[in-house]
Amino acid sequence: MQLVDREVVHSGTVTLGTTASSSGGFDLVDGGRGGHKTYDLNGGTSGTGALFHDADDTWGDGTAANRQTAAVDAAYGAAVTWDFYKSAFNRNGIAGDGRAAYSRVHYGNAYVNAFWDDTCFCMTYGDGQGNVKPLTSLDVAGHEMSHGLTAATAGLKYSRESGGLNEATSDIFGTSVEFFANNSSDVGDYLIGEKIDINGNGTPLRYMDKPSKDGKSADYWSRNVGRLDVHYSSGVANHFFYLLSEGSGAKTVNGVSYNSPTYDGSTVTGIGRAKADQIWYRALSTYFTSSTDYAGARTGTLKAASDLYGAGSAEYNAVAAAWKAVNVN
Ligand SMILES: [Ca+2]
Numbered sequence: 001m002q003l004v005d006r007e008v009v010h011s012g013t014v015t016l017g018t019t020a021s022s023s024g025g026f027d028l029v030d031g032g033r034g035g036h037k038t039y040d041l042n043g044g045t046s047g048t049g050a051l052f053h054d055a056d057d058t059w060g061d062g063t064a065a066n067r068q069t070a071a072v073d074a075a076y077g078a079a080v081t082w083d084f085y086k087s088a089f090n091r092n093g094i095a096g097d098g099r100a101a102y103s104r105v106h107y108g109n110a111y112v113n114a115f116w117d118d119t120c121f122c123m124t125y126g127d128g129q130g131n132v133k134p135l136t137s138l139d140v141a142g143h144e145m146s147h148g149l150t151a152a153t154a155g156l157k158y159s160r161e162s163g164g165l166n167e168a169t170s171d172i173f174g175t176s177v178e179f180f181a182n183n184s185s186d187v188g189d190y191l192i193g194e195k196i197d198i199n200g201n202g203t204p205l206r207y208m209d210k211p212s213k214d215g216k217s218a219d220y221w222s223r224n225v226g227r228l229d230v231h232y233s234s235g236v237a238n239h240f241f242y243l244l245s246e247g248s249g250a251k252t253v254n255g256v257s258y259n260s261p262t263y264d265g266s267t268v269t270g271i272g273r274a275k276a277d278q279i280w281y282r283a284l285s286t287y288f289t290s291s292t293d294y295a296g297a298r299t300g301t302l303k304a305a306s307d308l309y310g311a312g313s314a315e316y317n318a319v320a321a322a323w324k325a326v327n328v329n
């Protein structure tokens with residue numbers, strides 16, 4: 001495994017693992033993290049295309065015009081996600097078995113999405129509008145790969161309230177991956193997709209402090225929230241996670257300003273993202289099932305907080321307060 005600086009589109013210059021090739025040069029294979037491989041689909045939509053290879057082990061140049069650039073973004077996203085799961089949860093990879101996923105970039109033509117596929121246990125990225133805005137930012141990578149984590153644990157069904165919880169789990173851990181990276185070119189924030197400019201006007205895809213800022217997501221639970229698209233019903237849990245981590249009201253984190261409201265006007269005091277991550281992960285991996293809804297998520301996270309910090313602990317009480325603040329009782 002080599003450790004060399006590489007230029008990536010969204011994350012500046014980073015250090016990653018590559019592997020010397022038997023035929024000379026280097027392959028984009030991360031031997032330190034299960035042997036994760038990154039492939040060039042070159043506009044294709046199936047198979048694995050070609051493994052990225054480079055003569056001198058300096059990859060990409062920070063522009064989308066260089067086709068290695070999105071590849072190192074993808075490899076970096078996979079590496080940081082791997083390291084975050086290991087560091088935060090002592091989990092060995094997405095499935096917890098030490099097996100690496102693989103990543104594919106340059107999928108299709110001007111494809112404006114990225115997706116995880118459990119069948120291939122692989123991650124795929126499009127190049128975005130005009131093939132110049134690859135969807136390879138860190139939070140998107142962490143989001144998509146965390147769908148693999150959910151599939152390997154709770155298996156939350158991708159519809160109605162369980163689907164909202166599935167989507168929120170990906171936003172939660174995608175965000176935590178971004179904070180964990182501690183990368184000054186893409187600081188940690190409670191916004192989703194702020195680097196990929198998918199709306200074309202510089203706004204992020206989603207906001208965790210007040211999800212309705214996107215014009216579509218729910219801030220609070222209501223009886224019909226499960227009828228929303230799962231990317232909008234997720235708002236309730238994203239808002240819960242923000243409140244549990246940072247608390248209600250105005251706050252600036254890493255230079256980004258937030259102002260998180262509560263359903264009942266209550267004040268919530270945060271316990272920090274690290275503890276909120278532990279509670280969510282334990283609930284996801286121990287108590288949530290395929291059919292867990294918001295009421296079940298409340299019960300599961302309270303049990304998790306009780307296991308980790310004690311019933312009646314400040315953390316346990318904060319979980320209860322944060323759910324109440326998003327109208328889950
Ligand atoms: Ca960021």
Ligand SMILES: [Ca+2]
Nearest residue numbers: 139191192193
């Ligand atoms: Ca973000």
Ligand SMILES: [Zn+2]
Nearest residue numbers: 143147167170
């Ligand atoms: Zn998703």
